Amino acid sequence: MGLFQKVFGKESCTLCGNECGMMHRTKIKGGEYVCSDCVRQCSKYVRISEMDKQQVAGHIEYMKRQEKLYEELFVNAKRDTYPSPVTKQGISFADELGMFTIVERSDPQNKVNHELFRYDQVASYERYVETEKAAEAGKPDVFKERGVKIRLLNKFDNVSMDMDKAKKGLRPHPYIKQEIKVVFSTSERDTDYTDNAVYHFDHIFGVHDNESALFSFKGSKNQQREFKAQVDIAKTALGAFKAVKNGTLNEENEALKEQFSEMQQSTAEAQTGGMSIYTQRADEAEEKVNG
Numbered sequence: 001m002g003l004f005q006k007v008f009g010k011e012s013c014t015l016c017g018n019e020c021g022m023m024h025r026t027k028i029k030g031g032e033y034v035c036s037d038c039v040r041q042c043s044k045y046v047r048i049s050e051m052d053k054q055q056v057a058g059h060i061e062y063m064k065r066q067e068k069l070y071e072e073l074f075v076n077a078k079r080d081t082y083p084s085p086v087t088k089q090g091i092s093f094a095d096e097l098g099m100f101t102i103v104e105r106s107d108p109q110n111k112v113n114h115e116l117f118r119y120d121q122v123a124s125y126e127r128y129v130e131t132e133k134a135a136e137a138g139k140p141d142v143f144k145e146r147g148v149k150i151r152l153l154n155k156f157d158n159v160s161m162d163m164d165k166a167k168k169g170l171r172p173h174p175y176i177k178q179e180i181k182v183v184f185s186t187s188e189r190d191t192d193y194t195d196n197a198v199y200h201f202d203h204i205f206g207v208h209d210n211e212s213a214l215f216s217f218k219g220s221k222n223q224q225r226e227f228k229a230q231v232d233i234a235k236t237a238l239g240a241f242k243a244v245k246n247g248t249l250n251e252e253n254e255a256l257k258e259q260f261s262e263m264q265q266s267t268a269e270a271q272t273g274g275m276s277i278y279t280q281r282a283d284e285a286e287e288k289v290n291g
């Protein structure tokens with residue numbers, strides 16, 4: 001094959017077999033090509049040039065499951081979306097599923113599948129503002145955009161994952177390594193919703209849960225969680241003690257089983273600062289849709 005043929009000639013997509021010209025294909029690890037239709041099925045936040053054929057195929061299957069979750073559960077869930085309305089991009093939270101998505105006003109990449117992120121995959125989030133040099137020399141920098149930057153925990157840097165995060169029950173994302181930048185606005189005049197989104201993350205992560213409100217006799221949220229866990233442990237122990245006495249300590253003791261699972265839940269919540277409830281909801285959602 002001549003050089004011209006090699007560069008400009010058609011290649012066939014290693015996944016679907018369709019022929020693709022040089023403008024409509026991506027070279028992956030291993031030297032094969034993937035056509036633009038198959039690339040459209042992938043996440044916006046991965047570089048498929050770094051994946052081999054098997055990884056791309058697995059990723060597309062993952063994205064199809066994401067779309068199913070979105071269609072079957074996420075669209076009908078109660079959601080909080082910032083900014084509202086979305087002018088550029090935004091974040092839509094569904095607490096009842098323990099997941100969020102990134103909303104696009106328009107998607108130039110024309111992606112096929114919606115992508116959801118689990119709350120327990122988030123390693124960090126922060127508000128950002130970018131400025132750029134003014135066209136005229138000597139003038140102050142001008143506003144460019146603002147939004148929220150999100151980093152997911154990824155399985156590639158597991159080794160450096162600090163123990164605090166592991167303890168909080170966070171889970172690595174299977175594919176995304178790069179920082180996700182959500183552009184809320186490119187005009188300084190738009191209402192600033194970045195604090196609302198950050199506050200929603202704070203709420204999820206229990207950032208303010210160590211603070212007890214003035215005049216509150218109940219203590220902070222974390223104190224309440226610990227207290228509830230202690231009470232449940234005591235109740236379960238007492239229940240088991242009674243059951244031994246009555247000869248009912250067995251698999252059929254429904255009341256004791258219920259008390260035991262309540263104790264498991266409240267101790268997990270106390271240990272993870274409340275994150276375990278979102279992990280449980282996300283697990284249930286995935287189980288429901290994909291079995």
Ligand SMILES: [Zn+2]
Binds near residue numbers: 014015018035037038
């Ligand atoms: Zn293809």
